Amino acid sequence: MPRLIPSLRTVLFRLHWALGLTAGLVLALMGLTGALMSYEEAVTAFANHDRLTVTAGDRPALAPSALVARIEAQAGLKVNILTLADDPAASVHVRFARDPATRARPPAVYADPYDGAVLGPVRLEGVFTTVRDLHRWLLLPGGSKGWGRTITGACVLALLVFLGTGLYLRWPKVHRWRIWLKPSLSRPGRPRWWSLHAVAGTWLIPVYLVMALTGLTWSYPSFKDAATGLLVGERETAKPMRAAGRRAAAEAPADASGPAAVDRAWAAFRAGEGREAGTTLLTLPSPDARAIRIRWLPKGVDDLSARNEARYDAATGLLLATEGAADLPLGRRLMDNILEVHRGRFFGDLFALLFCLAALALPGFAATGLTLYVLRRRAAAQRRPAKPRTAPPALREASR
Structure with a gap:
């Protein structure tokens, strides 16, 4: 049965x-x-090798506010993030703010950090998108x-x-x-x-x-x-950052606002923790933002899970708080770098x-x-017994 x-x-x-x-x-x-x-990242860098480098010479690099102003004048778009490197011959990777209506992000470009000239869009960015x-x-x-x-x-x-x-x-x-x-x-x-x-x-x-x-x-x-x-x-859902002081606003000059605050924050970063930075992401504040966010990797390190962060007051440009990757517990590092865990890069090359x-x-x-x-x-069809063939009705009648 x-x-x-x-x-x-x-x-x-x-x-x-x-x-x-x-x-x-x-x-x-x-x-x-x-x-x-x-x-x-490796494929994109290979496809854009001619736009990753510039001629430094004796030219001084532009301050972030001046660099942003020249890029925005050429592109007609609002700059959102600048990725800068400690290499004097490296170009700047520029990301623009999303379109308020469609929420689409315009293509990123490379720019010369010394004169703000746009070198061209990032090749293969649309393909990978x-x-x-x-x-x-x-x-x-x-x-x-x-x-x-x-x-x-x-x-x-x-x-x-x-x-x-x-x-x-x-x-x-x-x-x-x-x-x-x-x-x-x-x-x-x-x-x-x-x-x-x-x-x-x-x-x-x-x-x-x-x-x-x-x-x-x-x-x-x-x-x-x-x-x-x-x-x-549950009690540590917010990122633990070390406070840098309570009198930042009181110590600020009267004219330290807008672009001046960004330049002041960048100068303070480069004079402080930024001396050890290799790659730096400078996020420009929106009009209603309270902080200028700077994330950075130490020199010679490309592991995103080792990224550190510093925040500066958007109105004064003074340091608010810092956060080091080494200070975070493993659980927080895993969740903050979930994409790197997903790709396996969190564990090494x-x-x-x-x-x-x-x-x-x-x-x-x-x-x-x-x-x-x-x-x-x-195999199942081969094991299945064949059905007996029946003669057509006309033949059956003729055989009777």
Whole structure:
């Protein structure tokens, strides 16, 4: 008598391949786009190598307010962020403020820090913007508020289901490291594809687990809030910054406002902590902002998780507070650099490469899973008994 209720293994197996034929294809696309973005900075720098350098000579660099004024006069746009380097021959990366109506950000440009001349737009920026939108919400209408984000979020959840069901389905009766970690490529047919699919998945379980959990923070705000509460704590949701003093406003000169405040803050930064800065991001304050934000990396360091921050009064240009990456607990650093954790760069260059290769492997899992499905269906069709052939009605009448 056939069994009416399928076993747990059968249910999980069907769930695994059903998600593989649907969410697996989306995850394959997300893996390809994610791998492209893993080395976005390096690819962009290579494509813009002629715009990354300028001739310094004996020219003094312009103050931020003068530099911004000249760039805005040429571009006709409001500057939002300046990325400056300690190298005298390095150009300035300029990002503009978003359009108030469409919330779209104009293309970034490079500029000469000595005369403010715009050197040209950042090549490949539009390409990577499209790749990023494809990765996050499949280029569907609505962007981050449309169905694309819902679909990709559900597929990330499916990745967690893949990890759990795949581990259960391949759980061996005899535990040996060769069974777990070495594929049996000498086996012919479907066993070879299954071994490659299962063993590669076992190797990459930790990577995909980190990718999925960090990816959910963009798809589901409630999950991000829960992760923040777990890693940071409810009482430490605000960034802890060291106060620099209570008399900043009282010590300010009467004319230290607007552009003068930005220049005063920049001069104070360069005379203080900025002496050790390699790359610096200067965020210009909006009209209603209270602070000028300066983030910086030490010389010779390109790890974004090591980024420090200083804030200056937007009206006076005097230091308000500072924050060092080394002073933050691990949980706060993880949440503040969730993108770097997602890409593996938080753990070092070797892990960044591993995460990139794991992203590239997602299409491979979709391909091997589809191959296994086709081979299984073909084998089942061959085992199915053939139906007896019946003669046409006319022949049956004639034989009587």
